[in-house]
Amino acid sequence: MVAPKNAAFAEESAEVEVLLASLGKTKDLTKRITASLTRLDGSGKIVRDAIGPIYGNTKQLQITSQNIAKVNEAIEKFKQPLDTRGREESIIRSGPKSAGLPAYLGALKRVDKALTDMNSTNMRSNQQAISDFHSLLTTGANQLNDMYRQMIQEDSQTIEPLHYITKQIPFPTYSNDKAQNLSQIGMAITSAGVQSARMGQREDDSAARVYAELRGDYLQSSLQNLATASIMTSKRRGDDTGIYREGSSGVGAYVNGIEGMFLAEAENTSRIFRNDAGRVLTLTCGKAMATFSRTMADLNNVIKPRILNDCFLAYEILDLVTPLSYRLDQRTGQLRPQFAEALRPLRETARSSLNEILTQTKKQAESISTLPPDGKTIPLVSQTATRLQNLATFDRPILALLSSIGDGNWKTPAGMASPSNLNLELTPSTENPTLLSHYLLDIIDALFTTLAARSQALHPKKPLQGIFQLNSVAVLTRAVQSSPDLARYLGISPHNAKLDAYRKAGSSLYLTAWRDPANHLFDQIQTSASRPLSSGTGPAIDSTSVIKSLSSKDKDKIKEKFRLFNASFDELVSRHKSLHMESEVRAGLAREIQSLIEPLYTRFWDRYHEVDKGKGKVVRYDKGALGTILAGL
Numbered sequence: 029m030v031a032p033k034n035a036a037f038a039e040e041s042a043e044v045e046v047l048l049a050s051l052g053k054t055k056d057l058t059k060r061i062t063a064s065l066t067r068l069d070g071s072g073k074i075v076r077d078a079i080g081p082i083y084g085n086t087k088q089l090q091i092t093s094q095n096i097a098k099v100n101e102a103i104e105k106f107k108q109p110l111d112t113r114g115r116e117e118s119i120i121r122s123g124p125k126s127a128g129l130p131a132y133l134g135a136l137k138r139v140d141k142a143l144t145d146m147n148s149t150n151m152r153s154n155q156q157a158i159s160d161f162h163s164l165l166t167t168g169a170n171q172l173n174d175m176y177r178q179m180i181q182e183d184s185q186t187i188e189p190l191h192y193i194t195k196q197i198p199f200p201t202y203s204n205d206k207a208q209n210l211s212q213i214g215m216a217i218t219s220a221g222v223q224s225a226r227m228g229q230r231e232d233d234s235a236a237r238v239y240a241e242l243r244g245d246y247l248q249s250s251l252q253n254l255a256t257a258s259i260m261t262s263k264r265r266g267d268d269t270g271i272y273r274e275g276s277s278g279v280g281a282y283v284n285g286i287e288g289m290f291l292a293e294a295e296n297t298s299r300i301f302r303n304d305a306g307r308v309l310t311l312t313c314g315k316a317m318a319t320f321s322r323t324m325a326d327l328n329n330v331i332k333p334r335i336l337n338d339c340f341l342a343y344e345i346l347d348l349v350t351p352l353s354y355r356l357d358q359r360t361g362q363l364r365p366q367f368a369e370a371l372r373p374l375r376e377t378a379r380s381s382l383n384e385i386l387t388q389t390k391k392q393a394e395s396i397s398t399l400p401p402d403g404k405t406i407p408l409v410s411q412t413a414t415r416l417q418n419l420a421t422f423d424r425p426i427l428a429l430l431s432s433i434g435d436g437n438w439k440t441p442a443g444m445a446s447p448s449n450l451n452l453e454l455t456p457s458t459e460n461p462t463l464l465s466h467y468l469l470d471i472i473d474a475l476f477t478t479l480a481a482r483s484q485a486l487h488p489k490k491p492l493q494g495i496f497q498l499n500s501v502a503v504l505t506r507a508v509q510s511s512p513d514l515a516r517y518l519g520i521s522p523h524n525a526k527l528d529a530y531r532k533a534g535s536s537l538y539l540t541a542w543r544d545p546a547n548h549l550f551d552q553i554q555t556s557a558s559r560p561l562s563s564g565t566g567p568a569i570d571s572t573s574v575i576k577s578l579s580s581k582d583k584d585k586i587k588e589k590f591r592l593f594n595a596s597f598d599e600l601v602s603r604h605k606s607l608h609m610e611s612e613v614r615a616g617l618a619r620e621i622q623s624l625i626e627p628l629y630t631r632f633w634d635r636y637h638e639v640d641k642g643k644g645k646v647v648r649y650d651k652g653a654l655g656t657i658l659a660g661l
Contacts, residue, residue, distance in 0.1 A: 176213045177238060179206065184246040189254060189285035199292035207299040214239070214300060236301065240311035243296070247289055248315040254282040255323040262330050262341055271414050272340040274421055279327070279341075283348045286320065287356065294360045306362050313363060321370040328373045336388050336415075339381035342374050343422035350425070379429050382438040382467065385415065386474050393478035399486045403495030404608035405503055412475050413507035416468055420513035423464055430463040438467055465517040469526050472504065472518075476530050494537030495607050498617070501531045502610035535620060541603075542621055545596040548589045549628040571638040586636045590646045593632075597625075604661055618661040629654050 183202060192199050202210065214235035257278040293312055297305040327345065331338040353367035392408055399406065419426060430438065479500060483493045505527055508518045518524060575583065609617065630651050640646035649657070 172213050172217055173234065173238065176210065176217060176235065177242065179210060179213070180239060180242045184242055186246065186249045189250060189289060190281060192288060193281060193284050199288045201292045201295050202299070204299070207296065210239075211300045211302070236304065236308045236311065239297075239300070240308060240314070243293060243312045244315040247293065247313060248319055250289060251282070251285055251316050252319065254278065254285045255319050258282045258323055259326050259330065262327055262338075264334075264338075269337065271337045271411070271418060272344075274340070274344060274418070277341055277344070279345055280348060282323070283352055286316070287352050289316075290356060290363070291359060294356075294362075306360060309360055310362050310366075313366075317363070317366050317370065321366075324370045324374055328377055331374070332377055335377065335381050335384050339378060339385070340418050340422060342378040342381065343425045345374055346371065346378055346425040346428075347422060375429075378425070379433065380441075382426075382429060382433070383441050385419075386439065386471060387441075389471055390474045390478050393475055393482060396479075396482050396486075399483060399496060400608065401492075402606065402608040403487075403492050403499060405496065405499040405610075409475070409479075409500045409503050412471065413504050416471065416504070416518075417507055417511045417514050419468060420464070420511060420517055423461075423513065423517070426467075427461070427464055430467060431460065435463055435466060439470070461517060465523045468514075468517055469523060472526060472530075476500065489541075490537045491539075491541040491603075492607070494534045494539070495609060495613070497530060497534030498538065498613045499608065499610050501527055501534060502613045505531070506610075506612070535617065538617060539620060539624065541600055542624055545593050545600065546624055546628055548593040548596065549625075549632040569634045571635055574635050575638045583639055586639045587646045589632075590636070590639070590648075593629075594648045601657060601661070614661070618658065621661055622655075622658040626655060626658055 183200065183206075187200065189199075191197070201207075217235040218233070258281075261276065261278040290309075290313055294305070294309050297309045297312065301308045324345070327341070331342050349367060349371055353364045356362065356367075357364035389408075389412060396406065396408070476497070480493075480497065483496050487493045487496060508514050508524075508527070518527070575586075578586070604617075604621075629649075633647065633649075633651055633654075637647045637650070
């Protein structure tokens, strides 16, 4: 057992010896490797110290080589514009007509790009080339400018707007092809102008300026005749004292011409200038708008001296022009402030006229020194009626004026009121027709209150005062009934009550005279028989029995009443027929007199007509005769 155990230990001992021997070799190898690394590190340091400067120089040379390549590339790039000069110059020098517009515009575009590229380098060596290219670009731009002017002028000859208005023909515009060519030429001129502006030699807005100048002259000259006609047709002879009639001025045609020509020009500018169309349109319309402003100022000077009659022309102008400014603004986004400013003097004159109408109506009524002796109305009443109708006709601008003033503030003189902010875009939600009703009623009050005072001073008796007032009311009532415009404001409740109140007051004044004969038909005579019923309410009255029951003294009283009635009635009938009455006044008073006198006389006659035993000396009229007379009043 011992021998195998020793053999195992011997084997293990041998393996250990082998491992120890290998470990020794490994250590020895490690020492040699360490020594080798130390020597290599020393050698590497020597190499690094020797090669480092060479590597740095090599890297610098690579950077320098790259820079040289970039410079060469830039030089080649700079040479390209210079190479194009000769090729483009021949096209530009030949002109747009010879070279053809597309080729010419292309050449100018390339020259413009080359000039932009050279300007971006800011190299002194390019200054001469930049100058040469700029000279070439300027030459091309000048030739284009001449062509641009010629193309614009070809279709800018003065036209007669009335021809297009009356025949409802669209106002002329540029064709699509021409508009496109003008647009391209304009952009080329503008681009060249930008280059020139950089060098401080010319403006960069010449295309828009030239267009606005030439087309502005075209608009102004074409509309000039209409502007002149507007003034001439608005002026009136010194002996013409009538109220201005709607549409009798040429302003309407002028406004239509402006709208048609401005919209046609807006179409042109939108196709030629595109994003800048609004500004160019405003510039183009500048001369025509200046003429329009002067025309409005001249019309204002025509209106102010005759404001009571010609204020309606101011209303008409406001009614035409203000909506026009909103329509143009909606279509183009331009010109509304210019129109508002041009209308400012007329707007203030129109607003002041509202107080002036009230004041002058009262003054004219106060200045009356005589009135017709037959109760006939006076011309001032019919003039006021016509004025009321005209005011209702121009209700749209007047409502806007009244809204800017405020209810009742039209009684304040214009100089004491705040400036007007007129807006004619009244909608059903903002429009207040009651304002105009109140204003018209104030005019009626001013007229009738003053005329009533003058009538009291100049007409000696109340019945004559009543007839005068009734005739005046009839004229105004007829004006309301014959004018649907005026009826909208005075013919409806509660506003129609005003005229009715004046009518009732006049009727009451006149009927005071007819109460005298009516009073003679009342009796307080006592009879021995029971009082008989009035005719129509029971059995017929026996006048013979009634008379027999009276004493001689009472019979004399009855006869006296008949005589007094006859005298008063005959006098009033005669006077009634001598007075002037409007047809509706005469018919209305006849009904009222009949309703007052006939029932009383019928009753009185039924009871007492036998007092003169049918001789007709005291009882002059039977019931039928009296009714006939009353019906004939």
